[in-house]
Amino acid sequence: MGTASIPLSRQRPSTGRLLLYAVTGVLLVFLVAPIAVVFPLSLSAGELLVLPTPGYSWRWYADFFNSQRWLLATYNSFVVGILTTLIATTLGTLAAIGLYLGRFRGKALILALLSLPMVTPVIVTAIALYFSLSAVGLGSTLTGLVLAHTVLSVPYVLLTVLASLQAFDPNLLRAAASLGANPVQSFYRVVLPLITPAVATGALFAFATSFDELIVALFIASPDQFTLPRQMYAGIREFLSPTIAAAAVLIILLSVFLLMINEAIRKHAIRHILPPTDRMP
Amino acid sequence: MMTRRNLLAAALIAPLLLLVFVSFIVPLGATLYRAVEDAEISTILPKTTALLEQWNGEGVPSEQTYLSLMNELREAQEQQKAGPVLNRLNFEETGLRSMLLQGLRASGQFSGSYKQNLIALNPRWGDPHFWGLVKRSTGPWTPLYFLRSVDLKLGPNGAVVPTADEEAVFIKLFIRTFEISLVVTLICAVLAYPMAYTLSILPQAWTNIGIMLVLIPFWTSILVRTTAWFIILQREGPINALLLSLHLVEQPVTMIFTRFAVYLAMVHVLLPFAILPLYSVMKGIKPDYMRAAASLGAPGWRRFLRIYLPLSMPGVASGALMVFMLSVGFYITPALVGGSGDQMISYFIAFFTNTSVNWGIAAALAALLMGMTGILVAIAWLLVPGFRSGGVRV
Numbered sequence: 203m204g205t206a207s208i209p210l211s212r213q214r215p216s217t218g219r220l221l222l223y224a225v226t227g228v229l230l231v232f233l234v235a236p237i238a239v240v241f242p243l244s245l246s247a248g249e250l251l252v253l254p255t256p257g258y259s260w261r262w263y264a265d266f267f268n269s270q271r272w273l274l275a276t277y278n279s280f281v282v283g284i285l286t287t288l289i290a291t292t293l294g295t296l297a298a299i300g301l302y303l304g305r306f307r308g309k310a311l312i313l314a315l316l317s318l319p320m321v322t323p324v325i326v327t328a329i330a331l332y333f334s335l336s337a338v339g340l341g342s343t344l345t346g347l348v349l350a351h352t353v354l355s356v357p358y359v360l361l362t363v364l365a366s367l368q369a370f371d372p373n374l375l376r377a378a379a380s381l382g383a384n385p386v387q388s389f390y391r392v393v394l395p396l397i398t399p400a401v402a403t404g405a406l407f408a409f410a411t412s413f414d415e416l417i418v419a420l421f422i423a424s425p426d427q428f429t430l431p432r433q434m435y436a437g438i439r440e441f442l443s444p445t446i447a448a449a450a451v452l453i454i455l456l457s458v459f460l461l462m463i464n465e466a467i468r469k470h471a472i473r474h475i476l477p478p479t480d481r482m483p
Numbered sequence: 484m485m486t487r488r489n490l491l492a493a494a495l496i497a498p499l500l501l502l503v504f505v506s507f508i509v510p511l512g513a514t515l516y517r518a519v520e521d522a523e524i525s526t527i528l529p530k531t532t533a534l535l536e537q538w539n540g541e542g543v544p545s546e547q548t549y550l551s552l553m554n555e556l557r558e559a560q561e562q563q564k565a566g567p568v569l570n571r572l573n574f575e576e577t578g579l580r581s582m583l584l585q586g587l588r589a590s591g592q593f594s595g596s597y598k599q600n601l602i603a604l605n606p607r608w609g610d611p612h613f614w615g616l617v618k619r620s621t622g623p624w625t626p627l628y629f630l631r632s633v634d635l636k637l638g639p640n641g642a643v644v645p646t647a648d649e650e651a652v653f654i655k656l657f658i659r660t661f662e663i664s665l666v667v668t669l670i671c672a673v674l675a676y677p678m679a680y681t682l683s684i685l686p687q688a689w690t691n692i693g694i695m696l697v698l699i700p701f702w703t704s705i706l707v708r709t710t711a712w713f714i715i716l717q718r719e720g721p722i723n724a725l726l727l728s729l730h731l732v733e734q735p736v737t738m739i740f741t742r743f744a745v746y747l748a749m750v751h752v753l754l755p756f757a758i759l760p761l762y763s764v765m766k767g768i769k770p771d772y773m774r775a776a777a778s779l780g781a782p783g784w785r786r787f788l789r790i791y792l793p794l795s796m797p798g799v800a801s802g803a804l805m806v807f808m809l810s811v812g813f814y815i816t817p818a819l820v821g822g823s824g825d826q827m828i829s830y831f832i833a834f835f836t837n838t839s840v841n842w843g844i845a846a847a848l849a850a851l852l853m854g855m856t857g858i859l860v861a862i863a864w865l866l867v868p869g870f871r872s873g874g875v876r877v
Binding site: 222223225226229230232233234236237239240243250251252253254293294296297299300301303304305306312315316318319321322323324325326327328329330331332333334335349350352353356360410413414416417420421431434435438442446447450453454457458460461464465 | 488489491492493494495496497498499500502503504506507508509510511513514517674677678680681682693695696697698699700702703704705706707708710711712713714715717719720721724725751754755808811812814815819829832833836837842845846849852853856857860
């Protein structure tokens with residue numbers, strides 16, 4: 203429903219409203235422009251990150267795909283991201299179902315403990331894991347990085363799935379039971395389809411969290427375990443070449459891709475599952 | 484039946500609880516414990532520690548204590564383990580490291596009493612105050628790191644006193660962290676409010692586009708966005724090129740490594756965190772209320788102040804708290820686009836962990852940062868309904 207339907211704004215097309223539109227437009231440009239600017243810079247034919255570019259070429263993308271270090275970082279990022287997503291999604295979903303089913307004291311405390319990594323400043327988590335992973339010989343290993351990223355991303359899975367379970371109408375289970383389904387059947391046939399969008403959203407968040415994570419990687423990754431953000435950070439610190447802009451563009455494209463999947467999941471959920479109040483991005 | 488259900492629930496929760504416990508809670512506890520732990524001297528110099536336990540603090544300790552300190556220190560140095568001891572004592576009082584190293588180098592040529600030789604070398608060896616410091620450092624706990632992280636220290640007689648001005652850097656650091664976070668939060672709130680409002684009243688098609696333009700930066704990694712600013716704000720970067728070509732400036736403007744750059748990049752990173760909760764609250768405000776107020780004759784500004792603003796406050800509160808909480812822990816953005824005077828607490832936690840190794844101070848700063856964040860979370864928990872709703876990606 204637009205504003206036009208509200209009688210009081212019809213009285214005069216206010217300058218105030220035009221000002222609001224202008225401010226919003228400018229701020230949206232502010233939000234997107236820095237990201238957009240990286241695209242032409244990454245296609246520069248020159249050695250420097252300047253605009254206007256002295257011509258366009260794919261050379262910095264070629265540089266990216268011919269560089270051992272960037273390729274290794276890409277590989278590491280995907281390996282760590284996918285393993286993190288699998289573990290975090292599995293354990294987070296199981297725990298959410300457990301918290302939903304359980305009827306015991308201390309559930310709030312358990313939930314708080316499990317969400318603690320989400321509110322702890324990442325630098326604190328990073329030094330804690332740096333000390334402890336080195337102590338058990340997992341410093342400078344991909345295993346250590348996967349453990350760290352799993353802990354950081356699991357609260358998103360847990361909270362998203364738990365929220366969708368809490369929105370779940372228990373009468374559906376009674377209906378399933380009255381139709382002769384046993385608990386296992388009603389879980390697979392009723393509960394699971396309804397929480398699948400939340401599980402998928404949680405998995406996307408988990409992957410994005412791991413894929414974007416830099417601070418823990420700064421502390422526990424040696425060059426052999428460098429992920430894309432870590433390699434990018436090293437690149438910025440050493441020499442600001444347009445290859446970094448090319449890497450940034452590739453990461454942005456992946457983020458937008460993840461966002462699109464998330465939107466598709468959300469639209470699907472709105473159409474088929476969720477009540478209309480849960481339509482927040 | 485009840486028990487079976489709970490058993491199943493426990494079995495489902497257990498794997499994650501175990502993982503979080505082993506790879507988060509325990510490491511976190513162990514790290515924060517370093518803020519009060521005082522084990523260097525007693526572990527590396529056990530005999531000296533035992534001897535000092537017998538010393539009553541009057542006059543100077545026995546010849547045996549001098550001898551034991553030198554022998555244990557020499558042994559530790561041969562095994563490359565003396566560093567923590569020297570750092571620990573030097574942290575107690577600057578200059579003790581060089582005094583100990585000087586004694587160690589000279590001790591090869593000592594004949595006769597170590598005590599007399601050392602005192603002849605440097606009169607401070609005969610100062611009961613020095614030995615008091617060593618004894619105080621034998622643990623097992625020390626308040627020193629927490630004291631130092633708020634610019635205090637223990638005086639000679641054990642009283643808490645302010646540190647010397649040139650060492651008093653931490654209160655300034657906390658104030659700076661708060662100042663940056665507060666400014667960023669205010670800017671975000673002021674910008675997000677009209678923006679979220681506009682998005683909530685636009686026709687749906689426009690709202691969808693607007694929200695998408697907010698979500699794209701929200702999903703793009705913080706490092707990528709900071710990198711974008713790092714490139715844009717360079718002396719030879721696009722903004723300076725634009726300003727020069729429009730003849731708005733004669734010389735390139737220095738923007739990178741300034742506080743301005745920190746504010747700009749942090750607001751850019753955090754603005755979506757303020758817009759999204761505000762938008763969701765504003766979307767839920769029924770226009771009927773405003774219409775009712777209008778029909779009762781309330782002018783526009785009054786309708787806004789008395790009805791719309793209070794109804795939208797939960798969105799402001801949750802957005803602002805989220806932005807402030809994230810700001811306080813910021814590390815990468817100031818580290819990349821800020822100057823040395825723009826670094827926040829996280830930077831110094833990293834600095835004391837990696838560069839200037841002082842894990843006690845790093846742990847004390849980490850504990851204080853966690854405490855501050857904990858207070859903010861508690862406020863959010865109490866004040867903002869629905870704070871726990873997930874779906875916010877940090």
